[in-house]
Structure formats: C-alpha cells, structure tokens
Amino acid sequence: MPENDGFEERLRKARARHGVDPKPSGSGQLPQGGTWGIGFRAGVEVVSALIAGVGLGWLVDRWLGTWPWLFLVFFVLGGAAGVLNVYRLFNPRNAGK
Amino acid sequence: MAAEGKTIDALGQFELVPVLGKVGASVGFTQSSAHMLLAVGLIVALVMYGMAKRAIVPGRLQAVTESTYEFVQGLCQNQIGDEGKKFFPFVFALFMFVLFGNLLGLLPFAFTFTSHIVVTFALAMMVFVLITVVALVLHGRKFFGYFFPEGAPIWLAPIIIPVEIVSYLSRPISLSIRLFANMVAGHVMLKVFATFIVLLGGLGAVGPFIAVLPLTVNVALVGFEILVAFLQAYVFAILTTIYLHDAVHLH
Numbered sequence: 001m002p003e004n005d006g007f008e009e010r011l012r013k014a015r016a017r018h019g020v021d022p023k024p025s026g027s028g029q030l031p032q033g034g035t036w037g038i039g040f041r042a043g044v045e046v047v048s049a050l051i052a053g054v055g056l057g058w059l060v061d062r063w064l065g066t067w068p069w070l071f072l073v074f075f076v077l078g079g080a081a082g083v084l085n086v087y088r089l090f091n092p093r094n095a096g097k
Numbered sequence: 098m099a100a101e102g103k104t105i106d107a108l109g110q111f112e113l114v115p116v117l118g119k120v121g122a123s124v125g126f127t128q129s130s131a132h133m134l135l136a137v138g139l140i141v142a143l144v145m146y147g148m149a150k151r152a153i154v155p156g157r158l159q160a161v162t163e164s165t166y167e168f169v170q171g172l173c174q175n176q177i178g179d180e181g182k183k184f185f186p187f188v189f190a191l192f193m194f195v196l197f198g199n200l201l202g203l204l205p206f207a208f209t210f211t212s213h214i215v216v217t218f219a220l221a222m223m224v225f226v227l228i229t230v231v232a233l234v235l236h237g238r239k240f241f242g243y244f245f246p247e248g249a250p251i252w253l254a255p256i257i258i259p260v261e262i263v264s265y266l267s268r269p270i271s272l273s274i275r276l277f278a279n280m281v282a283g284h285v286m287l288k289v290f291a292t293f294i295v296l297l298g299g300l301g302a303v304g305p306f307i308a309v310l311p312l313t314v315n316v317a318l319v320g321f322e323i324l325v326a327f328l329q330a331y332v333f334a335i336l337t338t339i340y341l342h343d344a345v346h347l348h
Contacts, residue, residue: 044278048271053263074263080256081263085271088264092339 045089046082053078105296107288111212111281129210136197136210165193169334176338180345184338187227191220192334199280199326203319211329212280214273221269224337228268232344243347272336279329283322290315 057074061067115122116131147162155163169189173181195211202209210216232240244261245254293311298304 041275044271044275045267048274049264049267051270052267056263056266074259077259077263078267080260081267084260084264085267 042086042089045085046079049082049085050075050078053081105289105292107285107292110208110284110288128208129213129216132198132201132208132210133194133216136194136201139201140193140197165189172334172338176335177342177345181338181341184341188334188337188341191224191337192330195220195276195333196327196330199330200323202280202284203322203326209280209284211276212284214277217273217277218269220276220333221273224272224340225269228340228344231341232347235345236347240347243343268340272333276329276333279325283318283325287315287318287322290318 053074053076054071057071057078060074061070064070113127113129115126116128117126120126143158144162147158150156150159152159166189169192170185172192173185173188175181177184198209198211198216201207202212232243244258244265246257246261249257290311294308294315297311298308300307
C-alpha cells in the first residue's frame with residue numbers, strides 16, 4: 001500500500017498545527033540560563049515588586065495625605081508580592097490546572 | 098569615546114545627543130530616536146525584501162525572515178494557544194524591535210536604545226495595557242476574580258488581594274528592568290574592558306602585552322553580548338505571551 005507512509009501521522013500533525021484539533025497547552029517554561037540567570041531573575045522580581053508597592057503606597061499617601069502610613073503598609077505588601085513573584089517563577093499558577 | 102584623561106567613562110555611552118542639527122535639537126530628536134527609526138526601517142526592509150521573491154526554496158534572506166516568523170508564531174501558539182494567532186502581529190513587532198535594538202547597539206558607534214529604561218518601560222506598559230484590556234474585554238468583571246485565588250479562606254482576602262494587585266502591577270516593572278539592566282550591564286562591561294585596553298596599552302614597553310588580556314575578555318564579551326541580545330528579546334517576547342495567556346485564559 002503506497003498510502004502507508006505515515007500519512008495519518010502527518011495529517012494529525014497538520015491538524016494540530018492549524019488548530020483543528022485542540023492540543024494540550026505547552027508547559028511554557030522560560031529558558032533557565034544557569035544559576036546566575038535564575039538568581040538575577042529572582043532579584044529582578046523582588047526589586048520590581050518592591051518598587052511597585054512603594055510607588056503605589058507613596059501615590060495613595062500623597063492623594064489621601066496619610067503619609068507615611070500607607071507607604072509603610074505597601075512596603076510590606078510589596079515585599080510579600082516579591083516573594084509571591086519568586087514563588088510563581090518556579091511554580092507557575094496555571095501549571096497544575 | 099575611549100579613555101579621555103585616563104579615566105573610565107563607562108556611562109557616557111548612554112547620554113542622549115540630539116542629531117539632525119537645529120531641527121533635531123528643537124524637537125528632541127536624539128540618536129536614540131534615530132536608532133529606533135533605523136531598527137524599524139531594517140525590520141520592514143527585512144520582511145519586505147526577504148519575502149519579495151516568495152520562493153518555494155527560500156534564499157538566505159527569505160530563510161531568515163521565515164525563521165523569525167515561524168519562531169514567533171510557534172511561541173504564540175505554544176504559549177497562548179489558538180487564540181495566540183490574534184496576538185501574533187503584536188508579539189512579532191515587539192520581538193523584532195527589541196532584538197534589532199539589542200543587536201544594533203553592538204555595532205561600533207551605534208547606540209542601544211534598549212539600554213534606556215524609558216524605552217523598555219514604555220514597551221512593557223504597552224504589554225501591560227494590552228493584557229489588562231484583553232482580560233477585561235474577554236472576561237468582564239470576572240477579571241477581578243484574578244486577584245483572589247478561589248479556594249483561599251475568605252478572611253485572608255484583605256492580605257491576598259493587595260499582594261496580588263501589587264504583584265500584578267510589578268509585571269511591567271520587572272519586564273522593563275530585566276531588559277534594561279541586562280543591556281546596561283553588558284555595555285558597561287564592554288566599555289570598562291575597552292578602556293583597560295587603552296590604559297594598559299600606554300604603559301610603556303610591556304603595556305601592549307598586558308593589554309592583550311582585556312582584549313581577550315572583550316572578544317569573549319562581545320560574543321556573550323550577542324547571546325544576551327537574542328536571549329533578552331526572546332525572554333521579553335515569551336513573557337509577553339505568558340501574560341497574554343493569563344489574560345486570555347484567566348485562571
């Protein structure tokens with residue numbers, strides 16, 4: 001049989017490629033890039049969460065005139081968000097679903 | 098450019114200088130803007146000229162164009178899923194712009210516009226606004242459920258919700274800082290070692306022999322920087338698609 005040259009396999013691949021069949025979603029991993037890369041990324045996540053928290057707290061404080069209380073609260077929240085970001089870095093939130 | 102007055106001027110390369118004479122100075126058209134225009138022009142030229150022949154067996158330029166296209170398309174489809182096709186133009190433009198910015202900056206006398214946080218932050222804010230709008234349009238008010246994971250005890254809400262909001266707001270910041278810091282660090286290192294070559298080279302009879310050492314380092318660094326240029330453009334694009342995936346599917 002000349003048809004028996006992996007046609008089904010190619011058809012399945014082509015269908016998957018064009019989205020005819022729903023396919024399992026990819027795990028979506030970032031390139032790991034060694035120890036330094038991981039350390040750098042974790043550092044960036046913590047620092048940016050702190051910046052976001054401090055910035056948000058400072059803005060809301062300036063708006064409401066409650067300096068420095070919300071700033072302090074959001075500083076802590078920023079730190080917590082940084083830890084959360086690092087946690088998400090290694091356990092993406094849609095990985096288990 | 099190099100060591101004026103025997104000092105190491107590693108940050109002078111990031112200064113903005115108006116170009117195009119008086120016209121450029123009055124509208125604030127700097128070499129950074131000029132390089133952005135150049136990058137856009139090169140990308141358009143690559144795509145237009147590369148695909149002009151539409152050969153079945155691609156030539157070199159067409160192969161480059163097709164491989165970048167397929168690379169980004171694969172990224173979109175693997176990360177976002179089938180909805181990713183809609184976002185392909187955005188991700189492709191973003192990826193190519195960052196990649197060409199990084200690579201252009203490695204040429205002699207060129208300027209790296211991705212080494213300014215204003216530029217990277219503006220790009221990251223575009224992504225941020227897009228993911229927020231997409232999530233709001235697709236999911237409406239359910240989007241706000243994103244900030245409170247289902248199954249968590251309700252009395253934890255006052256802690257979890259602000260932390261999640263801050264974490265969400267930190268996305269454009271981390272996206273921009275990552276690219277900016279990588280480019281700045283690489284170019285500062287290149288400049289510092291390049292200055293070492295000049296300083297050591299002027300050190301009498303043995304100078305040129307010692308100067309070979311930083312030269313070796315610089316050669317290795319240039320290769321490393323090319324890797325970083327590709328890697329950071331890839332990371333920027335893949336994070337964009339991951340965020341888009343979150344916005345489209347909203348777990």
